[in-house]
Amino acid sequence: MKTPQVKLVRLSRLARLPEYSTAHAAGMDLCAALEKPISLKPHQIKLVPTGLALEIPVGYEGQVRPRSGLALKQGISIVNAPGTIDADYRGEVGVILVNLGQKSFIVNPGDRIAQLVISPVVRVQIVEVKTLQKTKRGSGGFGHTGVGKR
Secondary structure, three states, X not given: OOOOOOEEEEOOOOOOOOEEOOOOOOOEEEEOOOOOOEEEOOOOEEEEEEEEEEEOOOOEXXXXXXXXXHHHHHOEEEOOOOEEEOOOOOOEEEEEEEEOOXXXXXXXXXXXXXXXXXXXXXXXXXXXXXXXXXXXXXOOOOOOOOOOOO
């Protein structure tokens, strides 16, 4: 199977190329393309530029996901996680960070702020019907099985 290629344009001299941190990492690190540090106060949301534009192949999408270490240690996440980069989008990739922590968080130029996963996309055909096939679960959702051990 041929490895898909994602073409990339650096829109800023501050932009760093996405990189896989380990041999089997699913996501590539996305970095902040900032002139100076920015502060993210508790519960504040900011769009952080990456300085990159991508050409993702048709049949794939880019998923912008939080970094687990930032989430656990600092409470930093992504509001629309995972954010989707469509194959036909050619603008700058931005990361919508939110500080869910108790203290202000500083994003420095070049900091690894998110990860980018490239995934196949399946497009479906929508078919309107009068009824749906019944299942044991039915319409149960939103925690209907309870909390804790079963």
